[in-house]
Amino acid sequence: MENAWLIPLFPLLSFLILLLIGKRLREASAYVGILLTLASLVFSILVLVERFSEPTYLEQFTWLTIGDFHLTAGFEVNQLNALMLFIVSLVSFLVHTYSKGYMHGDERFPVFYAYLGLFTFAMLGLVLSPNLLQTYIFWELVGVGSFLLIGFYYYKEEAKAAAKKAFIMTRIGDVGLLIGMILLFWQTKSFEYSEIFASIEAGAVSQTMITLTAILIFIGAIGKSGQFPLHTWLPDAMEGPTPVSALIHAATMVAAGVYLVAALFPLFSASETALLTVATIGAFTAIFAASIGLVQTDIKRVLAYSTVSQLGYMMLALGSAGYVAGVFHLMTHAFFKALLFLAAGSVIHAVHTQNIEEMGGLWKKLRLTGPLFLIGTLAIAGVPGLSGFFSKDEILVAAWEGGHPVLFLLALIAAFFTAFYMFRLFFLVFTGEARGLQENVHESPTVMTLPMVVLGILAIVAGYVNTPWFGTFLGDWLVDGNEVLGHGHMEGPSWIMIAATVISLLGIYLAWLIYGKRTIARDWLSGQGGMLHTVLYNKYYIDEFYQLTVISVTRGISYFLRFIDTFLVEGVAKGMVGFVHGLGKTGSKLQNGQTQMYGTVAFLGLALLAFIFALTGGYLK
Amino acid sequence: MSSVPASAFLALALILFCIGLFGALTKKNTVIVLISIELMLNAVNINLVTFSKYGMAPSITGQVFALFAMAVAAAEAAVGLAILMALYRNRKTVNIDDMDTMKN
Numbered sequence: 001m002e003n004a005w006l007i008p009l010f011p012l013l014s015f016l017i018l019l020l021i022g023k024r025l026r027e028a029s030a031y032v033g034i035l036l037t038l039a040s041l042v043f044s045i046l047v048l049v050e051r052f053s054e055p056t057y058l059e060q061f062t063w064l065t066i067g068d069f070h071l072t073a074g075f076e077v078n079q080l081n082a083l084m085l086f087i088v089s090l091v092s093f094l095v096h097t098y099s100k101g102y103m104h105g106d107e108r109f110p111v112f113y114a115y116l117g118l119f120t121f122a123m124l125g126l127v128l129s130p131n132l133l134q135t136y137i138f139w140e141l142v143g144v145g146s147f148l149l150i151g152f153y154y155y156k157e158e159a160k161a162a163a164k165k166a167f168i169m170t171r172i173g174d175v176g177l178l179i180g181m182i183l184l185f186w187q188t189k190s191f192e193y194s195e196i197f198a199s200i201e202a203g204a205v206s207q208t209m210i211t212l213t214a215i216l217i218f219i220g221a222i223g224k225s226g227q228f229p230l231h232t233w234l235p236d237a238m239e240g241p242t243p244v245s246a247l248i249h250a251a252t253m254v255a256a257g258v259y260l261v262a263a264l265f266p267l268f269s270a271s272e273t274a275l276l277t278v279a280t281i282g283a284f285t286a287i288f289a290a291s292i293g294l295v296q297t298d299i300k301r302v303l304a305y306s307t308v309s310q311l312g313y314m315m316l317a318l319g320s321a322g323y324v325a326g327v328f329h330l331m332t333h334a335f336f337k338a339l340l341f342l343a344a345g346s347v348i349h350a351v352h353t354q355n356i357e358e359m360g361g362l363w364k365k366l367r368l369t370g371p372l373f374l375i376g377t378l379a380i381a382g383v384p385g386l387s388g389f390f391s392k393d394e395i396l397v398a399a400w401e402g403g404h405p406v407l408f409l410l411a412l413i414a415a416f417f418t419a420f421y422m423f424r425l426f427f428l429v430f431t432g433e434a435r436g437l438q439e440n441v442h443e444s445p446t447v448m449t450l451p452m453v454v455l456g457i458l459a460i461v462a463g464y465v466n467t468p469w470f471g472t473f474l475g476d477w478l479v480d481g482n483e484v485l486g487h488g489h490m491e492g493p494s495w496i497m498i499a500a501t502v503i504s505l506l507g508i509y510l511a512w513l514i515y516g517k518r519t520i521a522r523d524w525l526s527g528q529g530g531m532l533h534t535v536l537y538n539k540y541y542i543d544e545f546y547q548l549t550v551i552s553v554t555r556g557i558s559y560f561l562r563f564i565d566t567f568l569v570e571g572v573a574k575g576m577v578g579f580v581h582g583l584g585k586t587g588s589k590l591q592n593g594q595t596q597m598y599g600t601v602a603f604l605g606l607a608l609l610a611f612i613f614a615l616t617g618g619y620l621k
Numbered sequence: 622m623s624s625v626p627a628s629a630f631l632a633l634a635l636i637l638f639c640i641g642l643f644g645a646l647t648k649k650n651t652v653i654v655l656i657s658i659e660l661m662l663n664a665v666n667i668n669l670v671t672f673s674k675y676g677m678a679p680s681i682t683g684q685v686f687a688l689f690a691m692a693v694a695a696a697e698a699a700v701g702l703a704i705l706m707a708l709y710r711n712r713k714t715v716n717i718d719d720m721d722t723m724k725n
Contacts, residue, residue, distance in 0.1 A: 593724025596654075596717060600646050 002057070005075045007043045007085060008124035010036040011092070015117035022110030029110040030100040033117055037093040040124065044082075044089040051082040052477065058130055058194075072192070076130035079478045080262055080327060084127035087334045088252050092120040094451035095247040098342055101448035102243050102349060112152060112241070119145030123252050127259065131191040132181045135260070139177070139224070142256060143170050146248050150240040159239040169233035173223015177260075180216030183209065184267075197266040207271065214267050214274035217260065218281075225257025225311045228285040232543055234308055238300040242345030245300060250307050250341050251334035258314040258330050265323050265485060279319025283399070283407035283414075285312030288540070290417035294424070295536045298354050299344050302425050306380065307337055309414060313395050316411055322398025323485045324466070324475040329391035331474075332462050336379035336388055339455035343373040346444040346452065347429060356428045363430040365441045368449045370430050372456045377426045379459045381419035382504040387463030389501075394466070396500055397492030412503055419507025427515035468497075627675035630667060638664035651708075651715045655701050662694045 014036040022029045051057075060074030077085075096116060103112050122141035129135040151163030185191055187209055188199040199205060205213075221227070226234035237249050248254070261268060261278060268274050286309045293305035310333050317326035346369040347362060348354055363370045379388040392415060399408040443449070466474035479485045514520045535541070590601060637660055644657030666687040673683025709715055 591724065593721030594718065595720070595723070596646050603642065603646065 011117040011120035018114035033113040040089040044085040075128040091251040099243040149244040162236040162239040166233040170223040177220025211271040221257030235304040246341030250337040282315025287414040317395040320398040320402030325394035325398040332387035332391040336459040340376040361434040390463035419504040423511035630671040634667040
């Protein structure tokens with residue numbers, strides 16, 4: 001564990017190498033990226049294994065000394081960090097491998113790998129940070145990586161706009177995080193997680209302040225994890241290449257918000273209000289995004305809304321004091337959502353469209369992608385036996401036990417929606433007749449299918465590390481007797497598990513009736529509630545609402561400020577420049593080389609002096 | 622002789638000096654400019670001589686100084702004309718407007 005600091009440095013090395021000689025390496029740059037992330041993965045696994053038997057490792061050094069205050073930097077390997085290291089480096093490695101096939105033939109292939117390296121470095125650095133300041137630095141770096149990768153196809157207007165939108169929307173959240181961080185520092189005189197928790201436990205911080213800082217920090221998490229009301233950037237971020245969506249916008253970066261709340265869980269758990277806020281926003285986002293996902297027609301957008309919804313689940317779990325449930329779902333979600341995205345990428349790679357109305361009947365043509373996509377779909381729908389089932393069950397139990405029956409109900413309905421829209425997606429893409437132009441449809445190369453197979457296996461088995469049936473290893477290890485984090489496993493009424501199963505199977509059955517067997521006409525629902533369908537299809541008009549309110553107000557202020565800038569600030573500056581310029585011009589005109597001119601000027605100067613002399617009587621004050 | 626007041630001499634010197642200054646600053650021909658400079662010098666000499674007679678402490682020193690000034694002015698005129706000759710040989714002009722090499 002002493003060498004855990006090396007883990008983020010491998011991808012950074014990859015970034016630097018590809019930046020310097022990527023152009024010469026061309027497609028061979030994939031090997032640089034793959035090998036270095038493999039090194040990260042190996043180290044992460046070693047660290048994770050070591051962490052099972054050893055206590056938390058913390059290494060720090062003084063970075064800056066201001067007065068008698070020492071800013072430190074370093075790294076910490078606790079349970080959560082070790083787990084996140086493993087998840088991030090694994091998904092990153094698989095995506096690096098996958099991209100070799102997906103991005104094949106792209107002109108900016110090495111650049112893509114360089115950006116992936118930068119992002120992986122930032123994300124790994126984020127999960128190793130032992131203090132808030134360092135977390136914040138990497139938090140922003142992660143945002144930069146995301147920005148670069150969303151805007152990778154910068155010649156597409158939509159991609160450019162989406163990259164800017166993602167950056168600005170997350171920045172809005174980051175302001176909350178920054179203010180919360182500064183307030184915490186003001187109150188506790190430290191950025192260290194351990195010291196902050198210690199002073200909260202000692203009661204050195206007032207209850208109001210705890211609530212305030214927790215909610216401000218949660219705003220940062222809202223921005224990064226695409227929670228309502230800052231969720232709109234995440235679906236737009238799908239303009240980036242699909243492997244990027246899998247890595248950043250499904251498995252790692254969007255989970256950073258959840259990670260932050262989990263890492264600061266002792267702070268949140270000290271305030272009932274903060275926890276309730278987290279839970280409410282999470283549950284609302286879960287059902288809100290799931291309902292939008294019901295009617296979208298772009299394969300990646302459906303998955304994006306599903307991601308938003310699942311992140312809402314995690315927030316709900318954390319807000320209901322279900323620390324283990326939240327982290328557990330973070331892990332399983334990373335696996336099955338990355339799988340779904342990679343499989344979707346494989347589908348897009350084969351049919352060259354993202355519109356599910358133009359797909360159909362791909363099951364026979366994509367022999368490997370089809371079953372893998374089905375595994376992911378089953379896992380996210382919460383079908384018993386797969387990873388998603390166990391983690392979702394934990395969350396529902398946490399919500400119920402946390403005393404939020406309304407939020408529990410919302411989560412249950414969202415689970416129904418999830419099962420429905422995921423199977424709608426599956427049936428529309430893989431069954432029935434081919435609807436669009438499908439020429440040369442072929443399975444993706446091995447370099448792409450292999451990572452999917454790995455993730456497919458994990459999507460099935462990852463749930464078994466924490467089940468009510470075979471033991472809750474993950475939960476016990478994560479909590480490790482730490483009272484604040486709650487229990488390794490929450491005992492809930494057994495009907496919850498049955499209800500969740502029935503609900504998700506119902507969703508699947510309904511999807512099958514409509515899109516599989518087609519006994520119910522497809523436009524039955526949209527015909528019944530045409531208005532509702534339009535509202536859902538237009539994502540509740542949130543973007544339009546922002547356009548009308550926030551953006552127009554901001555624009556107005558900006559125009560006003562620009563007016564001031566051009567006419568007042570720039571006017572003064574221009575006046576000064578003009579004056580000096582004129583002075584210089586006159587001066588240079590005098591320097592024309594004519595002795596007579598020099599003489600005249602000298603004479604005039606002398607005359608002026610004599611005049612002043614005469615006026616003042618020889619005394620100059 | 623003594624009926625002529627000092628102010629008359631000074632006025633003469635002033636007028637001479639102004640004519641010289643005007644000529645030195647406005648004339649195009651370099652020879653005229655040189656002559657104008659001589660005029661200014663001589664205006665100064667008149668001043669010197671005037672004050673040596675009508676000054677606060679009249680003495681012969683002022684007149685001696687005027688003689689020195691004339692000698693130096695003669696030398697200066699010789700050097701100035703020599704330079705002008707050299708310039709004329711090079712440039713084929715005595716127009717002062719063309720002599721602006723100080724500009725570069």
